[in-house]
Amino acid sequence: MLSFKDIRQGLLVALWFIFLTFPLLVIKINPIENSVNWRWLNMVYVGSFSFLIYLITRMVMARKLERQKKIKLGLVKEKVAWSIKLFSQPRLYLPLLAAVAVFFLLFPGLFSTYQVNIMITALMYVVLGLGLNIVVGVAGLLDLGYVAFYAVGAYTYALLNMHFGLGFWTVLPIGGVLGAIFGILLGIPVLRLRGDYLAIVTLGFGEIIRLILENWSSFSHGPSGISNISRPGFFGIELSLEMSIVYMYYLTVLMVLFTIFVVNRLQDSRIGRAWFALKEDEIACQAMGIDKMKTKLTAFSLGATWAGMAGVMFAAKTTFINPASFTFLESAIILCIVVLGGMGSIVGVIVGALVLILMPEYLRAFSDYRMLAFGAILVVMMIFRPQGIIATLRRTYTVKGDLE
Amino acid sequence: MLELRNIDTYYGNIQALHQIDLTVEAGEIITLIGANGAGKSTTLMSISGISPPRSGEIIFKGKPIHELPANKIVTLGISQVPEGRHIFPELTVAENLDMGAFLRNDKRGIADDLEYLYDLFPILRKRRNQPGGNLSGGEQQMLAISRALMAHPQLLLLDEPSMGLAPLVTKQIFEIIEKINREQNTTIFLVEQNANLALQIAHRGYVLENGRITMHDQADKLLANKDVQKAYLGI
Ligand SMILES: Nc1ncnc2c1ncn2[C@@H]1O[C@H](COP(=O)(O)OP(=O)(O)OP(=O)(O)O)[C@@H](O)[C@H]1O
Ligand SMILES: [Mg+2]
Numbered sequence: 001m002l003s004f005k006d007i008r009q010g011l012l013v014a015l016w017f018i019f020l021t022f023p024l025l026v027i028k029i030n031p032i033e034n035s036v037n038w039r040w041l042n043m044v045y046v047g048s049f050s051f052l053i054y055l056i057t058r059m060v061m062a063r064k065l066e067r068q069k070k071i072k073l074g075l076v077k078e079k080v081a082w083s084i085k086l087f088s089q090p091r092l093y094l095p096l097l098a099a100v101a102v103f104f105l106l107f108p109g110l111f112s113t114y115q116v117n118i119m120i121t122a123l124m125y126v127v128l129g130l131g132l133n134i135v136v137g138v139a140g141l142l143d144l145g146y147v148a149f150y151a152v153g154a155y156t157y158a159l160l161n162m163h164f165g166l167g168f169w170t171v172l173p174i175g176g177v178l179g180a181i182f183g184i185l186l187g188i189p190v191l192r193l194r195g196d197y198l199a200i201v202t203l204g205f206g207e208i209i210r211l212i213l214e215n216w217s218s219f220s221h222g223p224s225g226i227s228n229i230s231r232p233g234f235f236g237i238e239l240s241l242e243m244s245i246v247y248m249y250y251l252t253v254l255m256v257l258f259t260i261f262v263v264n265r266l267q268d269s270r271i272g273r274a275w276f277a278l279k280e281d282e283i284a285c286q287a288m289g290i291d292k293m294k295t296k297l298t299a300f301s302l303g304a305t306w307a308g309m310a311g312v313m314f315a316a317k318t319t320f321i322n323p324a325s326f327t328f329l330e331s332a333i334i335l336c337i338v339v340l341g342g343m344g345s346i347v348g349v350i351v352g353a354l355v356l357i358l359m360p361e362y363l364r365a366f367s368d369y370r371m372l373a374f375g376a377i378l379v380v381m382m383i384f385r386p387q388g389i390i391a392t393l394r395r396t397y398t399v400k401g402d403l404e
Numbered sequence: 405m406l407e408l409r410n411i412d413t414y415y416g417n418i419q420a421l422h423q424i425d426l427t428v429e430a431g432e433i434i435t436l437i438g439a440n441g442a443g444k445s446t447t448l449m450s451i452s453g454i455s456p457p458r459s460g461e462i463i464f465k466g467k468p469i470h471e472l473p474a475n476k477i478v479t480l481g482i483s484q485v486p487e488g489r490h491i492f493p494e495l496t497v498a499e500n501l502d503m504g505a506f507l508r509n510d511k512r513g514i515a516d517d518l519e520y521l522y523d524l525f526p527i528l529r530k531r532r533n534q535p536g537g538n539l540s541g542g543e544q545q546m547l548a549i550s551r552a553l554m555a556h557p558q559l560l561l562l563d564e565p566s567m568g569l570a571p572l573v574t575k576q577i578f579e580i581i582e583k584i585n586r587e588q589n590t591t592i593f594l595v596e597q598n599a600n601l602a603l604q605i606a607h608r609g610y611v612l613e614n615g616r617i618t619m620h621d622q623a624d625k626l627l628a629n630k631d632v633q634k635a636y637l638g639i
Contacts, residue, residue, distance in 0.1 A: 270506075273499075273502075273503070273506075274506070277492055277495070280493060280494055281490050281491075281492055283454065283486050284486065284490035284491065284492060284503075286452075286474040287454070287474075287478070287483070287484040287490070287552065288478065288503050288507075288551070288555070289474070289475045289477075289478030289479060289507045289555065290475060290506055291473065292474075
């Protein structure tokens, strides 16, 4: 099963990893004593660990290849993805859905405030992920500056609250609308570009918004940010800190449900079909009479609307915002959620957000290597499951003319 | 029905069409023949608004359309089968056809057209739940034509329906094009490399060379013309 060549290759891989991690894991400088602490043992760990991982992946790959060969020869049937199997049978997924619903409903009662806070953050990323999913997953437009619209929403609430004392519920729709307006303003010039160019321009836009917020101090209070933003009101009743967190939690859950509902409806609609078709073939779409610009612009600005609303919620949750919350890393994480979860798949994006946001929290045990583990998991996922955790179950549309 | 006056179309700085003048009468099959790169596809793209002309006028049923966006032109009744078919590979055959009716809302009419097309191309009915990408080249061409017809156009722009098809399949498709023209009274603008076949079913023909119209006449006269025979019919 494993040839001599695999083992030699594995040793080379191990050496390469030792070389790569050498400065990080082996050399430790002690600045007080001005001495270097050599941790040779770490080298052995890294070497043997990467060697083992390599051999295991080789074995998995070999088995996969064998399977594919057998499928080609007709010896075994192609496996249907488990996610597709699960979601095609209500008998299987309804109890699961009920369990998930009960879990999220009881969550604040079962866990500490700290955990609830983390969960709120994760759920906000679910909203952001679902919003970006419209743009990237469904319409196929690579947007690397998504966080800009998130910032627009957050600053909308912070500023309107500070200057005019407007409350959460008033600003939530305003944040969404402003997000949409910014989406349209950016979209009109930019959506003529394709693929890589679009990605670069949106990336630039994200940075511009952040730099404006950082430097236009009289407007946004610069890097020191805006604090004392009001929490969402509960019919005029003052809530204790703990209660207001629980309240925020349920608000976020509601927002997630609302988002799922809208995205789901959208994918089944005319515009949803146009998005899908546009991703497949632009020329054909034009020949069918689909307005290319308008269709793309709708996806782009809808995504921005959701980012705007999520931004308002973010400001309301943290009560303090500054430009550091809206860096490119944030856009990258949201994009990872969409890609890792499974482009275009609603359940996938939800699972992706929960995994990606909760995992680093619970990986705190390995605090120093948290980001390393995060990166490694992303790489491994993309090699073994490029379609994402939950592959899209492509909807087949009911055909207008089919009257049977 | 359709009139092109002094059309100039550019790709960036490169001029692909020079002063194209051309008319299409309602109910006829007209063909545009020419060598590779002559500008045939560009002519169709100019009409359908996908590569709009830089100067000149295009009049459809008395109205200028050269400044309208592609989607508006489809609404007016011009539907294009782009070169190379361009079907949606992941959508099923039925969904592909449904995309053709994207701008329509008359359920009854759509159902009738679908029935008509399924009768015209029985293979499509048989494969209606398979992804378009799984069809053979000929079947994809049938799908592309059917999809364009789902818009119920008055003018159908066909770009090289014979491309990459076996002679027998080509013949079958050309027969159906004639049939559509006869039964549905759809005007057809046919662009073809296969000048022989195209001129046999067309009423009139235009010859395009390096972006300019060099000849136009009744189809049978072009077939008999010595220059055309030498250049395009391989006789
Ligand atoms: N997208 C484009 N960008 C730049 N130039 C183009 C483009 N499409 C076509 N051209 C150029 O325009 C001219 C006309 O091309 P066109 O596709 O209309 O030719 P055609 O007659 O359809 O040829 P064929 O028989 O090979 O399909 C050619 O010189 C071609 O190189
Ligand atoms: Mg061509």
